[in-house]
Amino acid sequence: MQTTDTTIDLRCPTSLALDLFGDRWTLLVVRDLMFLGKRRYGEFLASPEGISTNILADRLKKLLQQGLIEKFPDPDSARTAVYLLTESGLGLYSIMLEIMRWGISDHRARVTPEVDKAIKEGGDTLLLTLLERNQAERAALQSQSLAGASN
């Protein structure tokens, strides 16, 4: 007699997580999207860490495949796209916040005031804000792209 559920991934969640972001760049793209309001290829590229163009393209592709981000046509320009975290992508919020908390406490690195407040206050006020913002952006982009398609 076996267990009824055979879909459980027996691996350690740490290992699973590292499949996703066990590299130098993925979480920096997530950070840009989650906390710095960046949405476009060129904006990610402009981050001070200096990701290369091919690596950025590769990470965006992987994040798309894993359903952590979505890609929309940019209402302002036909040659750029807008990337947005999905709800699943925002599921990385707590990990990101703990990483930032760690970086601040041990190394006195800097974050935005918004993040700083979230780290010090605890709770998930910021997460709720991010979820709302994201939903609003997504709605706007979807209606725009529909309108665009009917032109």
Next chain:
Amino acid sequence: MQTTDTTIDLRCPTSLALDLFGDRWTLLVVRDLMFLGKRRYGEFLASPEGISTNILADRLKKLLQQGLIEKFPDPDSARTAVYLLTESGLGLYSIMLEIMRWGISDHRARVTPEVDKAIKEGGDTLLLTLLERNQAERAALQSQSLAGASN
């Protein structure tokens, strides 16, 4: 007039954190030490992910250099060493717990009952336990190595 403190690392804490564990293996060694009670080279090597010998040696060296782990002579054998997380190393606890929480919720990966309980209950009961255990182990290893030195 400048700020008095010139030691602040201006980089984003995410980037700082990725310097430390932005790779495939470092956090798996931390997991072994923090939650699975592994202490020796051979035990890390035996983890199911299958780290290579040179990579393991390299990561242990880096973790030592960064003060996240300590190395003690093994009281039971002159050819092995015992590695222990420092308090600074245990500072990664919250990050690890959030990573495991993420892995469990989205992918139903498995953790030890002890970790599962910690994830579900919240609070830092487990962290306190780990800190105590670690201190006890460290004390034992230090007294043993002193006794050994006087032989």
Next chain:
DNA sequence: CAAATAGCTTGTATAATGCAAGCGATTTCC
């Protein structure tokens, strides 16, 4: 309509990782 720009892709060099073998210091076995 020419030049510039955004978002990539495509080489190619370098660095990180994976794999297997080897090596010195113990420890075990007979």
Next chain:
DNA sequence: GGAAATCGCTTGCATTATACAAGCTATTTG
């Protein structure tokens, strides 16, 4: 107590990932 096995690495080499520069296409600007 000597030979063989074991442990904790290190070293060499093949493969993969990343960095850097250039190029290409579609769009947009002047």
